[in-house]
Structure formats: structure tokens, C-alpha cells
Amino acid sequence: xxxxxxxxxxxxxxxxxxxxxxxxxxxxxxxxxxxxxxxxxxxxxxxxxxxxxxxxxxxxxxxxxxxxxxxxxxxxxxxxxxxxxxxxxxxxxxxxxxxxxxxxxxxxxxxxxxxxxxxxxxxxxxxxxxxxxxxxxxxxxxxxxxxxxxxxxxxxxxxxxxxxxxxxxxxxxxxxxxxxxxxxxxxxxxxxxxxxxxxxxxxxxxxxxxxxxxxxxxxxxxxxxxxxxxxxxxxxxxxxxxxxxxxxxxxxxxxxxxxxxxxxxxxxxxxxxxxxxxxxxxxxxxxxxxxxxxxxxxxxxxxxxxxxxxxxxxxxxxxxxxxxxxxxxxxxxxxxxxxx
Numbered sequence: 113x114x115x116x117x118x119x120x121x122x123x124x125x126x127x128x129x130x131x132x133x134x135x136x137x138x139x140x141x142x143x144x145x146x147x148x149x150x151x152x153x154x155x156x157x158x159x160x161x162x163x164x165x166x167x168x169x170x171x172x173x174x175x176x177x178x179x180x181x182x183x184x185x186x187x188x189x190x191x192x193x194x195x196x197x198x199x200x201x202x203x204x205x206x207x208x209x210x211x212x213x214x215x216x217x218x219x220x221x222x223x224x225x226x227x228x229x230x231x232x233x234x235x236x237x238x239x240x241x242x243x244x245x246x247x248x249x250x251x252x253x254x255x256x257x258x259x260x261x262x263x264x265x266x267x268x269x270x271x272x273x274x275x276x277x278x279x280x281x282x283x284x285x286x287x288x289x290x291x292x293x294x295x296x297x298x299x300x301x302x303x304x305x306x307x308x309x310x311x312x313x314x315x316x317x318x319x320x321x322x323x324x325x326x327x328x329x330x331x332x333x334x335x336x337x338x339x340x341x342x343x344x345x346x347x348x349x350x351x352x353x354x355x356x357x358x359x360x361x362x363x364x365x366x367x368x369x370x371x372x373x374x375x376x377x378x379x380x381x382x383x384x385x386x387x388x389x390x391x392x393x394x395x396x397x398x399x400x401x402x403x404x405x406x407x408x409x410x411x412x413x414x415x416x417x418x419x420x421x422x423x424x425x426x427x428x429x430x431x432x433x434x435x436x437x438x439x440x441x442x443x444x445x446x447x448x449x450x451x452x
Contacts, residue, residue, distance in 0.1 A: 228258075230258040231258055231441070231442070231443060234255075234256035234257075234258055234442060234443055235256075235443045237252060237255060237256055238252060238256065238443055238445055242446070243446050243447065243448040243449070244445055244446065244447060244448065245447075245448055245451055246409055246412060246413070246447060246448075246451065246452075247405065247409060249437045249445045249446075249447055250265075250405045250408045250409055250412070250437065251405055252445050253265055253401070253408070253437050253438065253439050253442070253445060254401055254404075254405065254408075254439075256439065256442045256443055256445075257401045257439040257440075257442050258439075258441055258442055259439075259440055259441055259442075262293070262400045262401055262402045263400070263401045263439040263440035263441070263442065264293075264397045264399070264400060264401075264439065264440050265397070265398055265399050265400065265401060265403075265408055265437065265438075265439055266395065266396070266397055266398070266437070266438050266439070266440070267394075267395075267396050267397075267398045267412055267415055267435070267436075267437055268393060268394070268395050268396075268435065268436045268437075268438070268444070269393065269394045269416075269419060269432065269434075269435045269436075270392060270393050270432075270433040270434045270435070271388060271392050271393070271394065271419070271431060271432065271433065272392065272427070272429050272430045272431055272432075272433050273388060273392050273424065273427060273431070274392070275388050275389070275390055275391075275392060277424075277426070279424050279425075279426050280424045280426065280427060281387075281388060282386075282387070282388040282394065282419065282422050282424075283364055283365075283385075283386070283387045283388070283422075284364070284385070284386060284418055284419075284422050285364075285365055285366050285383055285384065285385045285386070285418075286383070286384060286386065286414055286415055286418040287378055287381060287382060287383045287384075287414070288382040288383070288384060288398065288399065288410075288411045288414060288415075289382075289407075289410045289411060289414055290382070290399060290403055290407035290408075290410055290411050291381060291382035291399075292382045292384060292397065292399065293399055293400035293402070293403065296335040296336055296379060296380065297316045297317075297333065297334045297335050297336075298310075298314070298315045298316050298317075298334060298335070298336050298337075298338065298376055298379055298380065299315065299316065299317040299318070299323050299326075299333075299334035299336070299337050299338070300315045300317070300318040300319075300323075300337075300338045300339070300372050300376065301318075301319070301320055301323040301324070301337070301338070301339045301340070301343045301346070301347070302318060302319070302320070302338075302339070302340045302343060302372050303319075303320055303340075303342075303343070306340055306372050307319045307320075309372060309373040310338070310372045310373060310376050312373065313372070313373040313374075313376040313377050313380075314376055314377065314380050315338075315372075315376050316334060317333075317334060320343065320346070323337075324346065327347075327350045327353065327354075330353060332353075332357065332359070334359075336359070336367065336379050337354065337359045337360075337361055337367065338361060338367045338368075338369065338372055338375050338376060338379070339361040339367065339368055340368075340369070340370060340372060341368060341370065344361065344368060347360070347361065365385040366378065366379075366383065366385075367379075384396065384397075386415070386418075386419070394419065396415060398411040398412050398415055399411045401439060412437070416435075416452055419432075420432070420452075432449050432452060433449070434446065434447075434449060435447040435449060435452060
């Protein structure tokens with residue numbers, strides 16, 4: 113029976129002359145498997161085993177740190193940078209022979225060359241290094257004024273004194289014959305009849321309560337403050353307010369006086385205070401350009417006479433070193449000291 117069944121199955125199966133082609137799967141690429149060993153590393157390619165020598169400690173690359181790829185690259189860049197700083201060529205240890213070309217530096221411009229065009233044109237009228245007489249200096253000062261407004265004429269005198277010495281700290285007041293050209297606001301701290309006399313003489317504010325009220329508010333609406341000796345103790349607490357502004361009354365400047373009417377008249381007429389600075393120079397405004405030559409000469413002569421009279425007895429050497437006249441934003445003109 114079994115043999116009969118086998119025969120039937122064979123007869124039922126159709127036979128074809130052509131062979132049916134079957135696709136074989138593509139061979140897989142060789143996979144590399146690495147096995148870590150203490151002595152050697154073994155690489156297995158398919159079924160073939162190949163032994164590879166273990167990497168040395170020097171050529172091993174770490175995952176992080178100085179021996180990582182990033183760390184090695186940074187160290188190489190640092191070495192190249194240091195070599196460039198040392199002046200060496202890349203890959204050589206010899207000194208750099210080729211010198212860098214020097215940059216051509218333009219010479220620095222003088223102070224006058226950096227000034228405005230008007231000032232440079234005005235400076236051409238003054239001969240450099242030459243000393244002028246007082247009359248010539250005042251004439252040039254008016255010509256070389258470069259401002260559109262009425263400029264102030266300034267006098268700068270260099271004295272051979274040591275301001276640190278008490279007897280050589282030059283300070284004084286002088287009444288300018290032609291005035292200062294400024295309208296000053298005067299305040300007088302006085303009582304009773306003195307306050308009334310100050311108002312009559314031309315003071316803008318007079319009295320104790322009125323002046324103290326302004327000082328309490330720190331409202332400085334005056335240019336000169338005059339006080340009687342009896343009222344000076346009341347100004348003690350305002351010293352920090354008045355001192356830095358140069359408004360604190362002082363007997364040497366004539367702003368502490370018993371005759372307040374006379375002090376107000378002198379201040380209005382053009383009485384100015386001068387004082388040597390820390391470098392031994394006196395700076396003072398002596399009038400306006402609109403005064404003209406004659407009035408400016410009078411004012412400058414009055415200032416010079418007052419400073420010569422204040423010469424200290426202990427001074428040895430040259431007292432008047434140099435003197436210059438200039439205008440606001442204008443060039444300076446050197447005076448002849450011998451004529452002074």
C-alpha cells in the first residue's frame with residue numbers, strides 16, 4: 113500500500129523541462145570582531161583569526177584628557193604659538209634672520225598746529241620768542257582776539273617764590289583804575305545802620321536774616337560777600353559752602369571791614385584779589401578787549417605795581433621771572449620783564 117501511494121504522488125506531480133531559478137541571498141560583508149586580550153588583540157574576520165600586536169603605551173589615544181585627540185591637537189597648537197613668539201620658523205630651531213620692516217611714524221604735531229584755524233592765523237602776528245613792551249602787548253592782544261564776544265584780557269605772572277613758605281605766599285588786592293568790566297552782585301551781612309549804608313553804596317542784598325536765609329538754602333546769588341567783624345562768627349557753619357567758591361570774607365581781601373560802605377564802593381569800582389597758585393604763578397583778569405589800549409595799560413600797570421610791592425624780604429634770587437598777556441581763547445604775548 114505504501115509503495116502504491118508513493119507512485120500516485122509521483123505521477124500527480126507535473127514535470128517541467130525548465131529549471132526554476134532560485135535567488136540565493138547575497139553574502140554578508142565580512143564582519144570584524146575584536147577580542148581584547150592581555151598580551152595580543154585578536155581580530156576575527158569571518159572564521160579566519162588574525163593576531164595583531166597590541167598598541168604601545170606611547171601611541172595609545174585616551175578618550176579624554178591630555179592624551180585625547182583634542183588634547184594632543186591643543187598641545188601642538190600651543191607649541192606652534194610659542195615657537196612663533198620666540199621668532200622661530202615652523203619646524204626649525206634657528207633664529208629668524210628676516211627682520212620686520214619698521215613702521216614709519218609721523219612726527220607729532222605741535223600744540224599750535226592742533227589749535228583752531230582762527231588761533232593759528234592770530235598767532236602769525238606774534239613773533240615766537242620775542243618780548244614785547246606793555247604798549248605793544250596790549251595792541252597785539254586786541255588784534256589777536258578771536259572771539260565774537262567781548263573777551264577778557266588776562267595777565268599771567270610767574271614769580272620766583274615758594275608758596276609753601278608762609279612769608280612767600282603772595283596775596284593781596286588791587287583797585288583797577290578802569291574797572292573789571294563786569295557787573296558784580298554784592299551781599300553784605302551787617303545790622304542796622306551798616307546794612308542801610310551798604311544798600312545806599314550799591315549793595316544788592318544787605319542784612320543778617322536775608323543773607324543767612326540764602327545760605328541755609330545754599331542759594332548763591334551773589335559774586336562778593338562782605339561782612340562786619342561782629343558778624344563773622346555766624347558764617348562759621350557755612351565755611352564749607354563759601355570756602356571752595358572763594359566767597360568767604362577775609363580781612364586780607366578787604367571783604368571784612370568796619371566801613372562797609374567803603375568796601376562796597378571799592379568792590380563795585382573794580383577791586384580785585386590776586387593770589388599765587390601752587391606753582392608760583394598769579395592769574396588775573398585785568399579788563400576787556402573793548403577797553404582799548406590806554407585803559408588796559410593802566411590796569412596792568414596797577415597790578416604789576418602791587419605785586420612788586422608785595423615782594424617778600426626773605427626771597428633770594430629773581431622775583432619776577434616772566435609775564436604774559438593773553439585774551440580769552442587767544443595766543444599769549446610775552447612781556448619784557450626788564451621794563452616791568
